[in-house]
Each structure stands twice: as structure tokens, then as C-alpha cells.
Amino acid sequence: MTKPLSIRNITAHYGQTKVLEDLSLDIAEGELVSLLGASGCGKTTTLRLVAGFLQPTSGSITLGGKDLTKLPAHQRDIGLVFQNYALFPHLTVAENVGFGLKQRGISGDAKTKRVGAMLERVGLAHLAERLPGALSGGQKQRVALARALVIEPPLLMFDEPLSNLDAKLRVDMRVEIRQLQRANGTTSVYVTHDQEEAFSISDRVAIMHAGKIMQLDTPENLYQRPANAFVARFVGFENLVPMKVVARDGAKITAEAAGGVKLTLGLEHFGAIPDNFVLACRADGLAVTDNAAAEGIPATLGLRTYLGRAYQYQSETAAGMLVANGPLSKPLEPGSNAKLVPVPDQCTILAVE
Amino acid sequence: MKRFAGWTLASPATLLVLLGLVAPVAATIYTTFGTPGGPFAPYLAFFGSGFRRTVLLRTINVSLAVTAIALFVGFITAYVVSRAPGWLKSILIIAAVFPLLTGVVVRSFAWLIILGKNGILNSTLINLGLITEPFQMLYTQGSVIVAMVYLFVPLMVLTLVGVLEAIPDDLIQASASLGANSWATFTQVILPLAVPGLIVGAVLVFTGSFTSYATPQLLGGEQVMMMGTLMYQQAMVTFDWVSASTIAAIMVVITIAIVMAMNAAARRLNPMTV
Amino acid sequence: MPTKIHPALIGFTVLVFFFLVGPLVIVLGSALSDTTYLTFPPQGISLRWFQNIFEIDAFRRTILTSLQVAVISTFVALLIGIPASYAMSRYRIQLPGWLSTLFVLPVLVPELVLGFSLLKNLAFQFNAPIFLSLIIGHTILILPYVIRVISASLASFDFSIEEAAISLGSPPLKTFFTVLLPNVRSGVIAAFILAFITSVNDVSISIFLTGPGISTLPIQLLAHMEQFFDPTVASVSVLLMVLTVAVMAIVERTLGLTFLAK
Numbered sequence: 001m002t003k004p005l006s007i008r009n010i011t012a013h014y015g016q017t018k019v020l021e022d023l024s025l026d027i028a029e030g031e032l033v034s035l036l037g038a039s040g041c042g043k044t045t046t047l048r049l050v051a052g053f054l055q056p057t058s059g060s061i062t063l064g065g066k067d068l069t070k071l072p073a074h075q076r077d078i079g080l081v082f083q084n085y086a087l088f089p090h091l092t093v094a095e096n097v098g099f100g101l102k103q104r105g106i107s108g109d110a111k112t113k114r115v116g117a118m119l120e121r122v123g124l125a126h127l128a129e130r131l132p133g134a135l136s137g138g139q140k141q142r143v144a145l146a147r148a149l150v151i152e153p154p155l156l157m158f159d160e161p162l163s164n165l166d167a168k169l170r171v172d173m174r175v176e177i178r179q180l181q182r183a184n185g186t187t188s189v190y191v192t193h194d195q196e197e198a199f200s201i202s203d204r205v206a207i208m209h210a211g212k213i214m215q216l217d218t219p220e221n222l223y224q225r226p227a228n229a230f231v232a233r234f235v236g237f238e239n240l241v242p243m244k245v246v247a248r249d250g251a252k253i254t255a256e257a258a259g260g261v262k263l264t265l266g267l268e269h270f271g272a273i274p275d276n277f278v279l280a281c282r283a284d285g286l287a288v289t290d291n292a293a294a295e296g297i298p299a300t301l302g303l304r305t306y307l308g309r310a311y312q313y314q315s316e317t318a319a320g321m322l323v324a325n326g327p328l329s330k331p332l333e334p335g336s337n338a339k340l341v342p343v344p345d346q347c348t349i350l351a352v353e
Numbered sequence: 354m355k356r357f358a359g360w361t362l363a364s365p366a367t368l369l370v371l372l373g374l375v376a377p378v379a380a381t382i383y384t385t386f387g388t389p390g391g392p393f394a395p396y397l398a399f400f401g402s403g404f405r406r407t408v409l410l411r412t413i414n415v416s417l418a419v420t421a422i423a424l425f426v427g428f429i430t431a432y433v434v435s436r437a438p439g440w441l442k443s444i445l446i447i448a449a450v451f452p453l454l455t456g457v458v459v460r461s462f463a464w465l466i467i468l469g470k471n472g473i474l475n476s477t478l479i480n481l482g483l484i485t486e487p488f489q490m491l492y493t494q495g496s497v498i499v500a501m502v503y504l505f506v507p508l509m510v511l512t513l514v515g516v517l518e519a520i521p522d523d524l525i526q527a528s529a530s531l532g533a534n535s536w537a538t539f540t541q542v543i544l545p546l547a548v549p550g551l552i553v554g555a556v557l558v559f560t561g562s563f564t565s566y567a568t569p570q571l572l573g574g575e576q577v578m579m580m581g582t583l584m585y586q587q588a589m590v591t592f593d594w595v596s597a598s599t600i601a602a603i604m605v606v607i608t609i610a611i612v613m614a615m616n617a618a619a620r621r622l623n624p625m626t627v
Numbered sequence: 628m629p630t631k632i633h634p635a636l637i638g639f640t641v642l643v644f645f646f647l648v649g650p651l652v653i654v655l656g657s658a659l660s661d662t663t664y665l666t667f668p669p670q671g672i673s674l675r676w677f678q679n680i681f682e683i684d685a686f687r688r689t690i691l692t693s694l695q696v697a698v699i700s701t702f703v704a705l706l707i708g709i710p711a712s713y714a715m716s717r718y719r720i721q722l723p724g725w726l727s728t729l730f731v732l733p734v735l736v737p738e739l740v741l742g743f744s745l746l747k748n749l750a751f752q753f754n755a756p757i758f759l760s761l762i763i764g765h766t767i768l769i770l771p772y773v774i775r776v777i778s779a780s781l782a783s784f785d786f787s788i789e790e791a792a793i794s795l796g797s798p799p800l801k802t803f804f805t806v807l808l809p810n811v812r813s814g815v816i817a818a819f820i821l822a823f824i825t826s827v828n829d830v831s832i833s834i835f836l837t838g839p840g841i842s843t844l845p846i847q848l849l850a851h852m853e854q855f856f857d858p859t860v861a862s863v864s865v866l867l868m869v870l871t872v873a874v875m876a877i878v879e880r881t882l883g884l885t886f887l888a889k
Contacts, residue, residue, distance in 0.1 A: 053526055073529040074538075080530040086523035090545045099541075100531035151531060359718030363726060366711035366770060370729050373763045377744035378736055426643055433640040436632055445644065447875070452647050454871045456828030458845045459864040462852065463650035466657055466665055466861070473653065473667050507647060535633065564737035567830045567849065581739050585834060588743055598747070601740040612735055 002186045003064025003154035004029045005050070010059035012045055019045045020056070020211045030185040032178070033216075034198035037208035043191045046208075047157050050189065052076050063155055074103075079148030079186070083160040085140040087132035093143050094119065094128040100151035118150040121180070138169045142176075149180065156181065156188040162197065170194075174201050195235070199223065207231050225348055229278060232350055237280035239322045241297075242352065245275045255279075259318020261297050269344040278350040285346030288313055288326030288338050296339035297322070301332055315340060382602045388595055395599040405583070409603070412580040415494060415569075416562035419501040423558045424551060426502070427509025432543070434510065435517035446514065453507040461571045464500040465491070468572070492576040500572045501565065505558040512557065516550030517543070552619040560608045580604055651868065658861035665856055676862040686863065689847040696758075696843060697826035700765035704822055705815065708773035713807070715774075716781040730774050733767045738831035741767065746835040757841050764832040769822035776821060780814025820874050827870070 005027040012020040020042045027033045035043035048054045050061055052073030061068045068076055087096050098115045101107075106114070119125045122142040132140055141161060148156060161177070162170045178201050181188050192198050198205050199219035206216040207230075214234075215227045226232040229240055243255040243263070251267050255277070267273060288311075289296070299322065302314035310325040313332070317340065324340045332338060385395045399405050434445045452460060467473045468490040475487040490496050520543060528538040566581035573579065578586070580600060588597035653667045661671030680686045711730070715722060733741070742764055750760045784807070792802045808815070833843045842850075844863070852860055 051526070051530055053529075072534075073526070074532050074534050076530075077532065078530060080527065082523050082527060084521070084523055086521070086527035088524060088527075088542060099528070099533070102541075103532035103534075103537060147527075147531065357721075359714045359721035362710035362714035362718075363722060365707040366774070367726065367729065369707060369763070370732060370767060370770065373745070373749075373767050374733055374736060374741060375729075377748040378740055380748045381740065381744040429636055430640050430643045433632055433636050445640075448644050448648055451871065451875065452651065454824050454828075454875065455651065455864075455868055456845055457830055458828075458848050459654065459867055460650065462848070462860055462864055463654045465852070466653055466667060467650060469665075469856075471664075471666075503646065503650065506643065560735075560737075564739055564831070566739055566834060567845075570849070571852065581737075581831070584739055584743065588746075588835065594747060597743060601737075601743055604737045605740055608737055609735055 002029050002184070004031075005155055005187055005189070006062045007046070007050070008060045008062070010046070010049060010056045010061070012042075012049060012054060012056045014045075018211065020049070023059075023211070023213060025206060025213065025216065027187055027189065029187055031203045032181055032188040032190060032201065034190040034192055034202040034205045035208055036192060036195060036198040036205050038193060041208040042211040043193075043208050044159060045211075047159055047189060047191050050155075051078055051080055051157060077151070077153055077155075079151060079153035079156040081141075081144050081148050081156070081158045081161045083163055085132070085144045085164075087140055087143055087147075089132055092129050092131055093124060093135070096132065096143055097147045097150050100147065104151065114150055118146045121149075122146045122176075137165050138173060141165065141173060145177065145180065149184065149186075152184075154187065156186045158188065158190045158192075160192055161190075163192075163194070170197070177201065207234055226280070226350070228353060229280070229350055232280040232348065236282055237285075237348065238283055239279075239281045239286060239324075240350070241279045241281070241319050241322070243277055243279050245273060245277075257297070257319040261318055263297070263342060264295060265342070266344065270347075270349045273349055274351055276352045278352060279342065279347060280350050281342055281347040283312055283323045283325045284310070285343045286315075286322060286324035286340040287343055288315070288324045288332065289341055290330070290332055290336065290338050292337075292339070294339045294341050296341035299324070299338050299340050301334055301336050301338055304331065304334055313338075378601075378605065381598045382605065385595065385598045385602050395595050396603075399596070399599050399603070408578050408580060408583050411494070411577070412563055415498055415501070415577075415579065416559050418498050419505060419562045420555050420559045422498070422502045423505045423509045424555055426506050427513055427554060428547070428551065430506070431510045431513030431517055435514050446511070449507040449510045452503075453511070457504060457565075457567045458571075460504055461500050461568045464496065464503065464572055468496050468499070491572060492574045494573070494577050497569050497573040497577050497579070500568050501562050504565075504568060505561055508557055508561070509554045512554040513547065513550050516547050516553075520546050548622050549619045552615050552622070556612055556615045560611060564604055564608060654861050654864045655868070657858055658865040660858050660861075663857055665858055665861065676858040677866070679859050680863055680866065683859070685842070685847055685851075686844070686859075689842050689844045692841060693827055693844040696761055696765055697823050700762050700769060700826050701819055701822040703762070703766045704769045704773045705819060708770050708818070709777055709815070712774050712777035712781055713803075716778060716784075717786060731771055734771050738768060738829070739834075742832035742835035745832070750836065757836055757838065761833060761836045761841075761843070764836055765826045765829060768829060768832055769825050772821045772825060773818040776818040777811060777814050780811040780817075784810055817878065820878055824871065824874060827867070 007023060007025040010020055010023045011018065023042070023046065025033070025046075035046055037043050045054065049056050050068070052068065052071060056069065063076075088099065091099065094115050097118055098111050101111045101114060116125065116128070119128055122145060124139060124142055124146065127135065127139065132143065135143065144161070158177070162173050165173060174197055190198070190201060199222070202219060204216060204218055205222055206213045207222065208214065209230055215222060215231045217227075222231060223235050226235055226237065232240065241257050243257045245253050246256045246262070247254040252264055253267065253273055254262055254264050255273075256262050257279075263279070265273065286297070288301070297317050297319060299315035299317045302316060305312045307325070310328060311331055312323060312325050315322045315324050315338070322340060326332060326338075386392045388394050434442060434449075437445060465472070469475070470487050470489070470491070472490070474490065478484045479487065524542055525538055528542045533541065564581055565579070566585060569577060569579040569582045570585070573582065580603070584597050584600040584604070587593045587600060656667045656669045657665050658676055659672050659674070660666050660669035661673035661675070715727060745760045745764050749755045749763070750757055788810070789802055789806055792806045793799060797805065828845060829843070830845045830849070833846050837843060837846045848860055848863055
């Protein structure tokens with residue numbers, strides 16, 4: 001039933017504006033891939049192209065080897081879950097779920113049975129005769145999910161399905177969506193702007209920006225080894241320090257940043273380090289210490305904020321303003337001098353673009 | 354003072370409607386019950402007259418025909434307008450609003466020029482060699498219906514454009530994604546959601562046609578007398594004010610009954626209410 | 628993204644708009660004809676029928692009357708309709724539910740019935756002047772439009788702004804004029820225009836409240852048509868259309884035309 005999706009060299013325009021540029025994406029059978037990015041990055045456009053609500057300027061879309069590019073939306077057989085649920089307000093819950101079956105000529109007992117079973121699965125059997133207006137947000141979202149699943153589509157697509165729910169429900173629902181998707185093994189595309197949601201639910205995540213995929217990888221790899229500065233910033237590497245290797249010594253290198261700051265980094269942690277690179281560190285990846293002998297970036301501390309697990313300092317350095325965390329046990333005063341010591345676990349190396 | 358602020362502000366308008374509309378209209382209806390021949394004599398006289406029954410039936414028939422045509426034409430037009438791109442939509446709405454703001458006399462007059470004995474339609478047909486003698490098109494039921502459809506289509510279009518625009522694109526896309534072709538989406542999603550608007554439009558057009566005066570007067574004349582023209586004739590030509598009041602009462606009752614019935618139907622059929 | 632529409636529906640819509648605009652174009656053409664009878668397409672172009680309007684005393688007088696009636700009744704309707712709309716949104720709980728029904732009554736009751744009733748029970752019964760009856764009839768006719776449009780713009784008015792102004796020391800009446808009215812300005816303009824046009828075009832009420840010595844333009848047009856079939860009526864119609872275009876241009880400048888579709 002489920003099929004792999006292949007998007008090949010898609011370019012798309014809204015009027016004169018190019019919104020997608022030469023985008024390619026392969027999603028394996030049964031895999032859930034999220035498209036993650038800020039609004040206007042092209043993630044929703046990609047979804048609408050696959051759904052058939054937009055036509056690409058060039059490129060092709062195939063589902064299980066079948067070319068969808070020229071097929072009208074209603075013949076594509078894709079299950080869609082909308083941000084605003086898009087439930088038919090004049091139809092009951094059961095009629096909403098049965099809508100797709102009706103279009104496929106399935107009626108009578110067969111339809112009733114499948115609708116009933118699906119409502120059972122999403123836990124809404126008792127609301128079958130209600131109109132959508134009488135449902136809560138979470139219930140509406142379940143109906144939308146049931147309606148998309150009941151047609152047993154080879155591909156499921158979610159367009160920010162949880163953004164209208166409150167925080168607690170959002171977490172519950174994403175677990176539920178993932179469980180249903182796993183159980184059915186349906187190939188899925190999931191569009192969201194919420195990083196935590198994308199990382200928690202997906203097999204792989206495509207981080208998008210300005211109509212391009214910046215990186216497509218597993219959540220673990222994206223989080224720990226971003227491929228470029230954009231993705232690094234996106235996943236929370238707040239400090240990007242350009243550096244140049246000045247000495248190599250076996251398993252260690254010494255590199256210099258602007259302002260003559262020198263650091264020694266171990267290859268065992270970072271792998272190969274090119275001559276020119278960017279050291280990317282989270283705030284936790286720069287430990288603030290008042291030990292003047294420590295090897296780190298010399299800084300003058302600025303504003304201190306309390307994070308609960310640490311203090312965070314806006315730190316003035318020769319390499320620019322950096323954000324670094326220090327221990328709760330030792331609050332340091334603004335204006336004092338300190339060292340920012342890189343913590344290898346919370347840092348990564350980026351090639352210069 | 355605050356407790357009466359609402360009443361103080363609303364009282365001039367309230368008094369005007371009570372004294373200028375409710376009281377005189379009630380008085381008009383009241384006089385039809387206090388006649389020498391018994392309380393219902395004017396109504397018995399009205400329904401006893403074959404001519405008046407014909408006028409009433411004709412008025413109902415014409416109004417139903419106008420409503421049906423306006424619903425059909427208006428719905429399709431409103432659907433296309435509601436899905437048109439922004440700039441085109443503005444132009445089309447202007448084109449619909451303009452006739453609406455042009456008076457009923459002017460718009461009926463246009464059909465006098467078109468349908469007259471030496472009118473545009475007759476001379477075109479003669480020039481094309483399709484007929485040799487001019488057709489009698491004026492002063493027929495058809496001419497009244499055509500002119501009234503012309504009168505009310507803009508109203509229907511504007512009523513329905515609002516309703517159809519309120520249907521989110523999402524629903525139409527959801528329908529397509531579930532495998533519905535455009536016809537299925539139209540009949541199973543758009544049409545049911547437009548029902549409340551269709552009811553409002555139908556009421557506006559039906560009551561408007563039922564109580565119209567200028568159009569049947571100009572295009573129907575004596576031959577196609579309707580309730581409005583009959584009432585005017587009774588009041589201002591024969592000066593039979595009891596008879597005119599009776600017709601007025603019948604018009605009020607029918608109009609209000611239809612509005613109330615349709616209101617109830619609209620509430621029951623409105624998919625958005627729970 | 629616009630949904631795809633079947634070409635047959637588009638074709639149908641094009642025809643409908645021809646049907647809507649065509650007859651008005653024909654009226655315009657006939658008004659320009661240089662002939663003494665109505666014809667289209669016009670034979671020879673002339674403005675003499677426009678000149679003729681002002682040479683006929685009855686037209687001159689009725690145009691004046693129509694404008695007087697429209698201006699006076701529109702102002703009265705705004706004067707009493709704005710406070711009523713305000714009261715209904717601000718003091719809703721104080722006022723009974725039937726009040727809003729009362730203000731729709733003028734739409735429900737057929738205009739002919741209102742006109743006839745005013746003639747019978749006001750002008751005739753109490754010997755009220757015809758002009759006054761005409762003003763009352765027109766004011767009642769347009770009051771629902773005023774209340775509906777003003778109420779719609781008040782619906783989006785945040786009354787806490789008014790309270791903010793009062794808390795800053797502005798007296799209530801002054802607040803009404805300096806804070807509330809400017810915020811519903813577009814509604815007031817729209818109400819004025821709708822009311823004015825409705826009054827100028829009215830036939831069904833005026834037909835009973837006119838007679839020798841006093842008449843409105845549409846009634847005079849009807850009377851003229853029964854005797855003559857010359858382009859004068861067409862040129863008066865064009866004059867009215869020009870008035871409509873002017874008004875629509877004002878609406879467009881101030882509010883955008885889609886406002887009228889609401």
C-alpha cells in the first residue's frame with residue numbers, strides 16, 4: 001500500500017517570484033520526513049506541489065514510480081491533514097471520515113465498517129454523529145487524521161497539523177500521530193516550523209530556507225553535526241567563531257581566531273579539521289570561568305541572566321559578542337574578566353562556505 | 354441616568370418607527386376588519402373576485418419564476434466571481450453594484466427600449482430576417498419576468514458572493530485530496546454550505562418581486578396586473594381604500610410569513626450552528 | 628490560489644455581466660440620439676435631450692424636490708440612527724431584544740404598504756403636509772440601512788478606547804464626537820451614500836405621497852413615460868447614472884467598493 005515519494009529538481013514560482021529552486025527530495029517507503037523552516041521557506045509550497053494544488057515550473061514528482069506531476073489533485077490519492085483541520089462543517093464526524101470512501105464508490109456496510117473502525121482507532125467512536133462545530137481542537141484534529149487515514153493512502157501529508165492546539169495537547173497528539181503512522185507504515189511528509197516537534201516525530205528532517213533544503217538528515221545528526229552555518233544557528237549553535245589552523249600536532253591542533261585568540265582542539269572529538277573552519281558552540285559549549293590560567297577565549301562579561309540550570313553571560317571578546325554559560329555555584333559580576341572554555345560535546349566544526 | 358442611557362439614545366428612532374410605520378400600517382390593516390359587511394367582508398370580496406385571484410396567483414407565479422431564475426443565474430455568477438483573482442473580482446463586483454444603485458425606473462425603462470414594438474430586439478430580429486412583423490413583447494408576463502430578473506440578479510450575486518467567499522479554500526482542497534472531482538466538490542461541499550445564503554437571496558428576491566410596483570407598471574401595464582399595481586389602482590384611480598387596504602394586508606401577511614418561514618428554515622439548515 | 632473553474636461557467640458569467648451592463652449602455656446610447664424618438668444605436672450624436680431636461684419645468688422642480696427629500700431624510704436618519712446603533716451595541720443588555728427586530732421592520736413591510744398607510748393615516752387623517760409625509764416615509768425607508776451599516780462598523784469598535792478617553796478626562800459627549808465618530812467615519816459615509824441613493828431612487832413610497840404641485844424625479848419619470856417616448860427619459864436616466872458613478876467614485880476613494888458587497 002505504502003509507496004516511496006520522489007521529488008526531482010522542482011522549481012516553482014508564485015507569479016514572478018521564485019519560491020522553490022531545483023529542489024530534490026527522496027522519501028523511502030514508510031519513512032516520515034519533516035520539512036522544517038520559518039514561514040516563507042518553501043515548505044508549504046512543497047507540500048502543495050505534491051498535493052497537486054500548485055503546478056511546478058519544472059521538475060517531476062513521482063509516487064511509487066507513478067508520475068504525479070500532471071495529475072489533478074483529486075486523482076493523486078494522498079491523505080492530507082490541514083492546519084485548520086478543514087473539516088466539512090455541514091457533515092457529521094462519521095460523514096467527514098466517510099467522505100473519501102464515498103468518492104471511491106465505497107458505500108453501505110463496507111463504508112460504515114471502515115469508518116467505525118477508524119473512529120475506534122482515534123478514540124472518537126462516541127462522537128460519530130456530532131457536527132465538527134461541537135468538537136474541541138484535539139478532537140477535530142483526530143477527525144482530520146481519521147479522514148486522511150481511512151482512505152489508506154500510499155502517502156500522508158501533514159501541514160502544520162498541531163499549530164492550533166495548546167502546548168500540552170500538541171505533545172500528546174504528536175505521539176499519537178507517530179504511533180498511527182508507524183502502525184500503518186505510511187510514507188509521510190510533515191510540515192512544521194516547530195523544531196522540537198519535527199525532531200521528535202521524524203525519521204529524517206529537511207531544514208529549509210529560501211526555497212532550498214539546507215540539510216536533510218536524521219534529527220541526531222542535525223542536532224550534533226550541522227552541515228553549515230544556517231543549520232548550526234537553526235539548531236541552537238549561537239556562537240560561530242571563524243578560525244584558522246596555525247599548528248598541527250598529532251591528535252591536536254592550535255587555531256587562531258580574530259583578535260589573536262588561540263585555542264587548542266582535539267581531533268579525537270572533531271574529526272578532521274580543515275585549515276580554515278568555523279567553531280560553532282552552543283551557549284553551554286562555552287564554559288565561563290574566572291580562572292585566569294584556563295585555556296579559553298578571554299572575555300569581559302556583560303549582562304547576566306538566570307536560566308535555572310546555569311547563568312548566561314553576554315560576553316565581549318576579541319572575536320565578537322559571544323553567549324556563554326557559567327555555573328550557578330559561582331555567579332560572576334558584570335564587568336569582570338573571564339575565560340570562555342570550549343566544551344567539545346557542545347561544539348562542532350563547520351567548513352568555511 | 355446611566356440606566357436609561359440606552360433608551361434615551363434609541364428613543365427617537367424607536368418612536369419614528371412606531372409612530373411612522375407600525376401605527377399607520379396597523380391602522381390600515383385594522384380598517385379592513387371594521388367594515389359594514391362583517392369582519393372579513395373585504396377578504397371575502399377579494400378572494401371572491403376571479404380577477405383578483407388571478408392577479409394574486411400571477412404575482413406568486415411571476416415572483417417564483419423570478420426567484421428561481423435569479424437563484425440559478427446568481428449562484429453560478431457568484432461562484433465564478435468569488436473564485437476570481439482580486440482585481441477581476443473588484444471589477445465584477447462594481448459591475449454588479451452599479452445596476453443595483455441605479456434606480457428601478459431607469460432599469461425598467463431600459464427594457465422598454467429593448468422590448469418595445471420598435472425596440473432593439475424587434476428591429477434586430479427584423480433586420481436579420483428572422484421575423485417580418487414586430488413581436489408583441491411588452492405587456493406580457495415574460496417581459497415583466499425578464500425585467501425583474503434583471504432587477505434582482507445583482508442583489509442575488511452580491512448576497513451569494515459573501516457566502517461563497519466565506520467557504521475556506523482549505524475545504525475545497527480537502528475535498529479534492531479525498532478524491533472528489535470538481536462536480537462532487539460542488540454538489541457535496543459548496544452547495545450545502547451555500548444553502549443559508551441561497552435562502553436569504555431567495556427571500557429578498559421573492560418579497561421584492563411580490564411587492565414591486567414600477568416594473569409591472571411599466572412593462573406589464575393593465576394586461577399583466579400584479580398585486581402592487583392593483584393596489585395602486587385601487588387606492589389612487591378608483592379610490593377604493595378598503596380594497597387597497599385589503600391588498601396591503603395580504604401583502605404584509607405573505608411577506609412576513611415567508612420571511613419567518615425562511616428564517617426558521619435557514620436556522621435549521623445552517624450547518625455552522627450546532 | 629484560485630480554484631480552477633469550468634470554462635462553461637466562465638462563459639455563462641460573461642453572458643450574465645453583458646445582461647447586467649448592456650441595458651444601461653443602451654440607455655446611455657439612446658440619450659445621445661439626435662432623434663425625437665427613442666432609438667438605439669443612436670442616430671447622430673447630440674446633447675439636446677440633456678438640455679431639454681432643464682427646459683421642462685416639471686423636471687426642474689422634481690429634481691429639486693428629490694434632492695431636498697434625500698438630503699433631509701438622510702440627515703434625519705443619521706441623526707437618530709447613529710445614537711440608536713450606538714445604544715444597541717453599547718447598552719445591549721438594557722434594551723429589549725425586539726428593538727433590533729423593530730428596526731428591520733421597514734425592510735419587511737412592503738414599501739407600497741408604508742406609502743399608502745402614510746397617505747391614508749397621516750396625510751389624509753391628520754392633514755399632515757405631503758412634503759412632511761414624504762420625509763417621514765423616506766426616513767423610515769432608509770433607517771434600517773443606516774442602522775445596519777453603522778452597527779457593522781461599531782461591531783469592530785473597541786469600547787475600551789472610549790473608556791480610556793473618559794479616564795483621561797474627556798467628557799462623555801465630547802468623547803462621542805472626538806473618539807467614537809472618527810473611528811466609525813467610513814461607516815457613516817457608507818450609510819450616508821446608501822441612504823441618499825435609496826431615497827433618490829424610491830418609487831414605491833413616493834408614488835402615494837406625490838400629487839399636483841409636489842412630486843419626486845422617479846415619479847415624474849414614470850408620468851413622462853406614459854405620455855412621451857422621447858429620449859428625455861433616457862437622458863434623465865443617464866443623469867442619475869452619472870450621479871451613481873460619482874457616488875461610487877466617492878465610496879471607492881474612501882472605503883473601497885467591496886465594502887458595498889458586505
